Amino acid sequence: MQNGEQPAVLLVDDEEMVITSIRAFLQLETEYEVIGITVPEEAVRHMETNPVDVVLSDYLMPKMTGLQFLAKAKELQPEAARVLLTGHADKQSAIHAINDVGLFQYLEKPWDNSQLLLVVQAAIERTRLLRTLRTKVMELDEAHSNLKDVQSRLLRAFL
Amino acid sequence: MTDEVERLRGELDLLNRKLAEAHKMASLGRLSAGIVHEINTPIGSIFSNTEVITRSLDKTKALLQQALETGSAPPQKAIDILNIVSSLNDVDKLACERIAGVVRSLKTLARVSSHEVRNTDVNELVCHTLKLTKTVFRQRVEFVQETEGVLEAECYPGLLGQVILNLVVNAAQAIDGEGRVTVRTRELGDSVHIDVSDTGKGIRPEDRPKIFQAGFSTKPIGEGTGIGLALSREIIVDTHRGSIGYDSEPGVGTTFHVKIPTQQQKKGE
Numbered sequence: 001m002q003n004g005e006q007p008a009v010l011l012v013d014d015e016e017m018v019i020t021s022i023r024a025f026l027q028l029e030t031e032y033e034v035i036g037i038t039v040p041e042e043a044v045r046h047m048e049t050n051p052v053d054v055v056l057s058d059y060l061m062p063k064m065t066g067l068q069f070l071a072k073a074k075e076l077q078p079e080a081a082r083v084l085l086t087g088h089a090d091k092q093s094a095i096h097a098i099n100d101v102g103l104f105q106y107l108e109k110p111w112d113n114s115q116l117l118l119v120v121q122a123a124i125e126r127t128r129l130l131r132t133l134r135t136k137v138m139e140l141d142e143a144h145s146n147l148k149d150v151q152s153r154l155l156r157a158f159l
Numbered sequence: 160m161t162d163e164v165e166r167l168r169g170e171l172d173l174l175n176r177k178l179a180e181a182h183k184m185a186s187l188g189r190l191s192a193g194i195v196h197e198i199n200t201p202i203g204s205i206f207s208n209t210e211v212i213t214r215s216l217d218k219t220k221a222l223l224q225q226a227l228e229t230g231s232a233p234p235q236k237a238i239d240i241l242n243i244v245s246s247l248n249d250v251d252k253l254a255c256e257r258i259a260g261v262v263r264s265l266k267t268l269a270r271v272s273s274h275e276v277r278n279t280d281v282n283e284l285v286c287h288t289l290k291l292t293k294t295v296f297r298q299r300v301e302f303v304q305e306t307e308g309v310l311e312a313e314c315y316p317g318l319l320g321q322v323i324l325n326l327v328v329n330a331a332q333a334i335d336g337e338g339r340v341t342v343r344t345r346e347l348g349d350s351v352h353i354d355v356s357d358t359g360k361g362i363r364p365e366d367r368p369k370i371f372q373a374g375f376s377t378k379p380i381g382e383g384t385g386i387g388l389a390l391s392r393e394i395i396v397d398t399h400r401g402s403i404g405y406d407s408e409p410g411v412g413t414t415f416h417v418k419i420p421t422q423q424q425k426k427g428e
Contacts (some may be wrong), residue, residue, distance in 0.1 A: 015204075021211070024246065061298065
């Protein structure tokens with residue numbers, strides 16, 4: 001994804017009503033593409049072929065917890081920022097595992113829309129910066145390799 | 160002498176019911192984390208939606224005002240926003256229904272009407288019990304109520320509800336990882352049968368003689384009081400003149416069978 005493109009936010013929650021509420025808010029306040037998926041396995045499949053900027057996931061879901069899902073998301077798209085949205089009841093276990101998946105942020109239900117927007121905006125900025133950095137590093141690598149090529153050709157020409 | 164025995168029996172009966180009531184509240188308390196989570200989700204949506212609806216109406220108003228001032232047609236954006244408001248309104252309705260459903264189940268199971276025999280829909284008690292238990296275990300346990308419709312029996316609804324709650328929570332706790340808890344009810348002759356099955360680890364042969372004894376528990380500290388099954392037995396056998404038993408196979412699961420008469424005998428009969 002190029003940085004000029006519309007940012008993509010992936011919402012994963014087994015509760016359709018949560019997805020509808022957050023999607024409505026983001027659609028009203030931003031120009032982001034918002035994808036809502038209720039089954040984590042489907043969200044994994046989505047990420048296999050579609051780049052996203054932010055993944056916002058619930059913690060307690062059937063079959064796969066939010067942390068298991070975010071670990072997969074990290075494997076598939078390490079630069080996409082990962083945000084956990086969780087109810088108070090599972091806070092403790094979530095905190096214990098935060099480092100395992102390199103969470104960008106942790107939000108509690110019931111969530112505050114303004115805070116959620118700030119987190120999503122910051123997450124998109126971070127993802128885009130990381131992608132720009134990766135592109136620049138690649139360009140630098142390529143320039144370096146070109147330079148080495150020129151250098152060796154120069155050496156060959158003079159020696 | 161007979162009067163004294165009768166008085167002591169009455170006192171014991173009252174104490175037992177108080178103990179049953181306290182145990183029921185403790186059981187419901189253990190479900191509280193799940194119930195809070197169950198209510199928090201729709202509350203989160205309602206909070207968010209209320210704010211989004213306010214923002215949406217402000218934006219729509221501004222768009223329509225602008226169209227009015229310039230003499231142009233209402234913009235498509237205003238219609239899109241109103242569609243969002245409409246979908247959020249539907250979500251709010253569902254969210255309120257869900258909160259009301261949990262509260263209804265809590266009210267049904269927590270009511271303190273243990274002292275009177277009433278015609279009760281046993282299936283409704285099962286339905287409310289499963290709804291609350293599901294809030295805690297739904298990530299790994301599937302709950303199935305096999306019998307729908309009304310199934311009436313004369314009983315102490317608060318006490319019978321507690322027995323069903325005990326058995327369903329025990330069944331879910333007996334399952335390591337994923338599994339299923341099934342509750343089947345039926346009327347056979349002049350009795351109502353309630354079977355609670357799980358696909359859990361089963362009861363070990365060495366524990367079987369002790370499971371109905373007060374103070375015996377195989378659960379970790381904090382998860383079990385050790386009086387749930389002893390109380391259930393007393394409520395079913397002594398209070399309702401019914402029976403309670405089980406079949407269990409280690410590694411396959413357990414089914415508890417509860418049977419109570421559809422009509423309770425009057426005192427002294």
